[in-house]
Amino acid sequence: MKTLTNFALLSLLALSAVLAIDFVTQPSVAAYNPGKQTSAEDTLKEFAAIRPIDVHVHVFKTDPSFQALLERLQLKLIDILVMDDTLPYRKQLAPQIKDAFALVGSSHGHVALCTTFDPYRFGDSSFTADAIKQIDQNFAQGAIAVKIWKNIGMEIKNSDGKFIMADDPKFAPIYKDIAKHGKTLMSHQAEPDVAWGPPDPSDPSWSYYQENPQWFLYNKSGFPSKQEILQARDHVLAENPDLRMVGVHLGSMEKSLDDIASHLDRYPNFAVDTAARMEYLMITPPEKVRAFLIKYQDRVLYGTDLDYLPDADVKDVLQDWQTTYVRDWKFLATDETVEYHGRQIHGLKLPAPVLQKIFRSNAQHWIPGV
Numbered sequence: 001m002k003t004l005t006n007f008a009l010l011s012l013l014a015l016s017a018v019l020a021i022d023f024v025t026q027p028s029v030a031a032y033n034p035g036k037q038t039s040a041e042d043t044l045k046e047f048a049a050i051r052p053i054d055v056h057v058h059v060f061k062t063d064p065s066f067q068a069l070l071e072r073l074q075l076k077l078i079d080i081l082v083m084d085d086t087l088p089y090r091k092q093l094a095p096q097i098k099d100a101f102a103l104v105g106s107s108h109g110h111v112a113l114c115t116t117f118d119p120y121r122f123g124d125s126s127f128t129a130d131a132i133k134q135i136d137q138n139f140a141q142g143a144i145a146v147k148i149w150k151n152i153g154m155e156i157k158n159s160d161g162k163f164i165m166a167d168d169p170k171f172a173p174i175y176k177d178i179a180k181h182g183k184t185l186m187s188h189q190a191e192p193d194v195a196w197g198p199p200d201p202s203d204p205s206w207s208y209y210q211e212n213p214q215w216f217l218y219n220k221s222g223f224p225s226k227q228e229i230l231q232a233r234d235h236v237l238a239e240n241p242d243l244r245m246v247g248v249h250l251g252s253m254e255k256s257l258d259d260i261a262s263h264l265d266r267y268p269n270f271a272v273d274t275a276a277r278m279e280y281l282m283i284t285p286p287e288k289v290r291a292f293l294i295k296y297q298d299r300v301l302y303g304t305d306l307d308y309l310p311d312a313d314v315k316d317v318l319q320d321w322q323t324t325y326v327r328d329w330k331f332l333a334t335d336e337t338v339e340y341h342g343r344q345i346h347g348l349k350l351p352a353p354v355l356q357k358i359f360r361s362n363a364q365h366w367i368p369g370v
């Protein structure tokens with residue numbers, strides 16, 4: 001789920017100034033960088049040349065101009081389904097799956113599907129068997145991965161009134177089934193630290209909790225700690241060495257590259273995506289981020305959490321997506337600057353083979369079938 005709507009808008013505003021100038025006159029923006037400042041259009045050409053795969057988007061419909069963008073950027077998407085009982089269009093699983101396969105089918109190979117199962121039916125006696133039956137059906141139709149979401153750990157309770165956790169025995173056969181089919185588990189467990197408080201308006205995710213207070217746990221009692229939720233996730237990793245797991249949103253360890261590194265060291269079946277957490281990398285000391293991405297170049301997948309919601313205007317969507325890809329490419333691939341909350345962030349200029357892995361081949365390795 002898009003977690004940074006306000007932030008995305010802010011960054012859109014901030015960057016649009018730069019982009020607007022670029023589109024019109026393509027100057028070198030000397031105030032930001034003594035070197036070159038490539039236009040948005042040329043930056044997108046560089047991005048497209050790597051034939052990028054964005055492993056984390058939520059697309060609910062398509063449009064000829066959206067499809068044209070995918071083709072122009074030579075972009076492949078993994079569309080991720082989520083069951084969320086707080087949003088009307090995410091409450092029902094069957095129509096989401098039907099719409100998603102229609103999207104995949106009409107995309108000329110540009111969209112692949114990560115399905116999910118319905119965790120709100122956890123209390124049903126046939127829950128595990130039904131979930132397996134449904135995801136197997138989706139695999140047969142071409143789904144390449146399965147998502148679990150933060151409602152496991154933070155929302156749904158069992159019949160004893162306890163929050164269900166990712167390592168609940170009822171989920172174990174589902175994980176075995178995913179591994180048996182050679183598919184990948186995309187795991188969004190817990191949230192950024194700031195969800196547990198204290199309030200911090202400077203945190204990149206802060207605006208999300210202003211808009212989605214149901215996930216803001218500060219001063220709410222009875223919820224599991226972030227550590228408990230991630231320990232349950234780690235338990236799944238340890239119990240299922242044959243299951244590839246991508247911990248989305250930097251595995252919810254967005255403020256500690258050391259923590260991510262120690263998880264990657266400990267669990268060879270674990271990788272992370274960058275979805276909606278690039279901003280945290282931007283505010284981490286650049287030498288540290290660069291060293292991390294080079295050392296773990298086989299374990300980080302490019303994802304954005306961009307969305308195309310049922311009620312969205314395609315013009316806004318195209319603008320938002322292109323702005324994000326320009327920003328992310330500049331940050332990871334160039335020595336130009338990007339702006340974040342009024343700060344100039346210097347690009348990491350990662351080596352070409354590392355970019356090739358992060359933007360493309362790691363997705364193929366970790367999520368086969370894409």
Ligand SMILES: [Zn+2]
Pocket residue numbers: 001002056057058080275305
């Ligand atoms: Zn998401």
